Amino acid sequence: MSDGPKICGGCNQNIPSKWVTGLDKFWHHECFRCVSCNRVVSPTESFYDKDGKPDCFNCRGAPQVFTCGICNQTISGQRLIYLANTYHYGCKRCTKCQQSFSADQHDNIKILANGDFVHTNC
Numbered sequence: 001m002s003d004g005p006k007i008c009g010g011c012n013q014n015i016p017s018k019w020v021t022g023l024d025k026f027w028h029h030e031c032f033r034c035v036s037c038n039r040v041v042s043p044t045e046s047f048y049d050k051d052g053k054p055d056c057f058n059c060r061g062a063p064q065v066f067t068c069g070i071c072n073q074t075i076s077g078q079r080l081i082y083l084a085n086t087y088h089y090g091c092k093r094c095t096k097c098q099q100s101f102s103a104d105q106h107d108n109i110k111i112l113a114n115g116d117f118v119h120t121n122c
Ligand SMILES: [Zn+2]
Pocket: 008, 009, 010, 011, 012, 013, 027, 028, 031
């Protein structure tokens, strides 16, 4: 580390004052964020190095597992998301035509205000 201008490892902007150091770089405190949850990480807490950015202990310690709200099986790969709920594409059905969704229909799925999923053209 040098005494020259301090360049933030997150946003690449100059840091006039109040930097933090972590992963051998300088950071604005608010730029030193977990790559997984976007939480500001204190350099004094435990974190992992993920491609030169912090990945916080919470995220690594407990990898997020998504469970389908319909079949209760773990979801690996693509999923439908509504607020805290996740579903397999094949499990969730359009409330209008009662057909299930597939991942390649992604751009043609609409979520209604009540949490129902429908095909945009239904
Ligand atoms: Zn920054």
